Amino acid sequence: MRSKGFDGMVCSIAGVMAVIGDRWGLLILRDLVLGLNRYEDFRQSSGATNATLSDRLKHLEANGLIERRRYQVNPERFEYLLTQKGWQIASVMPVLAQIGDRCDVSGASAPPLKFVNRKTGADVEWSFIDKNTGEQLSALDLAIKEGPGADDLVRWRLSHTERRHRQKVDDGVVSPSGTPPMQEAKLRTRAARKGIEEKLTRRVRKKPTQKARR
Numbered sequence: 001m002r003s004k005g006f007d008g009m010v011c012s013i014a015g016v017m018a019v020i021g022d023r024w025g026l027l028i029l030r031d032l033v034l035g036l037n038r039y040e041d042f043r044q045s046s047g048a049t050n051a052t053l054s055d056r057l058k059h060l061e062a063n064g065l066i067e068r069r070r071y072q073v074n075p076e077r078f079e080y081l082l083t084q085k086g087w088q089i090a091s092v093m094p095v096l097a098q099i100g101d102r103c104d105v106s107g108a109s110a111p112p113l114k115f116v117n118r119k120t121g122a123d124v125e126w127s128f129i130d131k132n133t134g135e136q137l138s139a140l141d142l143a144i145k146e147g148p149g150a151d152d153l154v155r156w157r158l159s160h161t162e163r164r165h166r167q168k169v170d171d172g173v174v175s176p177s178g179t180p181p182m183q184e185a186k187l188r189t190r191a192a193r194k195g196i197e198e199k200l201t202r203r204v205r206k207k208p209t210q211k212a213r214r
Contacts, residue, residue, distance in 0.1 A: 020089065022056070024048050025056045025060055028046065029060070037080050037081060095126045
């Protein structure tokens with residue numbers, strides 16, 4: 001039985017959880033991404049009971065993540081397809097799969113799934129990218145700030161985030177930028193080396209010009 005929803009809560013994460021429903025809804029989305037779209041296929045893949053599977057399909061359809069399409073008239077049978085909204089939410093599947101592989105919770109000795117670029121065949125991995133610079137970031141590089149839709153409860157949560165960050169800075173666990181001290185030192189060393197290399201490169205480029213003037 002599904003727990004009650006998150007009605008009235010201002011939270012995008014809670015909203016996604018609510019429209020998915022529960023773990024069974026998540027497994028149905030997984031199967032749809034993998035290409036399964038018929039009732040018996042879902043049941044065989046997930047191991048869900050008929051009652052659970054029927055309920056979760058209705059929930060996903062009611063929340064606009066999937067739609068039914070009749071493929072047989074007598075007896076009447078339907079297949080299920082992801083909607084545009086469903087595909088947007090289902091895009092977390094590669095992330096969840098790769099996190100499961102990194103945390104070694106897949107139940108297998110090697111990754112069960114591999115994600116590749118359909119055009120090139122190259123491996124694809126999720127990552128955080130700085131929108132302005134294109135720099136790849138780690139989770140430690142991220143800070144959570146108030147968005148335009150935040151309410152008082154969101155601001156209250158964020159006040160704890162900021163307080164904990166300041167405590168970590170005071171304790172020397174992280175730098176003010178949020179980077180651990182050792183990593184910060186490495187980044188500074190790397191930047192210093194890059195600066196020296198750029199200066200040497202500029203000097204080398206200037207020398208032929210100076211000789212020519214003499």
